[in-house]
Amino acid sequence: MSKRRQEIIDRALKLFNEKGFHDVSIKQIADSLSISPGNLTYYFTKKTDLLKAIQHQLIQETSIDIMPSGYITLYHFEEIFKSYSQIQAKYHFYYNNLQYIFKTFPEITKSYRIITRKRFRDAKLLINYYIKTGRLNPENEKINYAYFIRTIWMISVFWKTYSLMTADTFRDSPSQLDILWSNAIPLMTEKGYHEYIEIIKFSVSEVIKS
């Protein structure tokens, strides 16, 4: 990819995040880079082409394998959401316009669904690993991991909108990680639960604070 093309994508992302996708024009992006609108449209004919390029980049960053190699603790569950939170912060205009984007651009919707299917499959692999290593209970009549994955996905993807809609509703609002863990705990074996307790008790930040 040309350096200029990447510069335009980076600047568009910055401006969309600052002012909102709908309130930024091709001309404003060009002005901000001190290039002519004609120069910009040589790379991206329409604003939606920029949106596509940004989503392409977002999908690249999201599609990193959920499964690392070697031995994995339950802490990896938390790490996945921390890294996904970073992606959501980096592309927050996108997560603020989900309904608009998915209603308006069938192509974008299609590619997002493909990556979601992959993420659901990866999540199942991680769960199978946790079951085999004795931290999660096997699936049974009371536990359905396909439903669990969808719950976790919703909490993770809609967290920003949830916060916007309910912020300060109660003083002691739980964090996203609190709620994610609370969904996993009832599915854990005793071994898994003990590991979880160690994780929250002895996380680096907690030990340094105390």
Add this chain to the structure above:
Amino acid sequence: MSKRRQEIIDRALKLFNEKGFHDVSIKQIADSLSISPGNLTYYFTKKTDLLKAIQHQLIQETSIDIMPSGYITLYHFEEIFKSYSQIQAKYHFYYNNLQYIFKTFPEITKSYRIITRKRFRDAKLLINYYIKTGRLNPENEKINYAYFIRTIWMISVFWKTYSLMTADTFRDSPSQLDILWSNAIPLMTEKGYHEYIEIIKFSVSEVIKS
């Protein structure tokens, strides 16, 4: 409230649902009612005044008490979501524009947060009832009902967007009720779980089908 005022609200809701909030003008609503735009703006100066009136009506319909009187089975959990799904269908343009609405109208955000706080409190009352009557386990180190309520709220409010984003990702996509129940099951006592089994086995639609 005057009859004309209610007619305008009803028509605006219909048009917003059909064409999307952003693509309907005050003039179109007036034309569709065969009145002059001046007549309409006598009741609603701006389109956002219409949005406020619609949200007011939505909140009235949502704020019906979660707790009925008398003896309540676990089936009431399902009934709440069925009636909320009907509200979401009736006001679907609103649920398709959550981020826009909450970012743009602080007044609307404020009143929505008040109703959400009430709903979270009502949900806690229902949970306490289910605990006292032996269907849900009491809160303990592994069960946090404040977090459970937030999870359930997210699944319920963001279901349409979730469906739009992931539709057909897998052939056997679970229903919203499937996922809601799957979150409640690990918190149920044996008594509660038996009641749940009866509910899904002997629901009217299942008995008639078989």
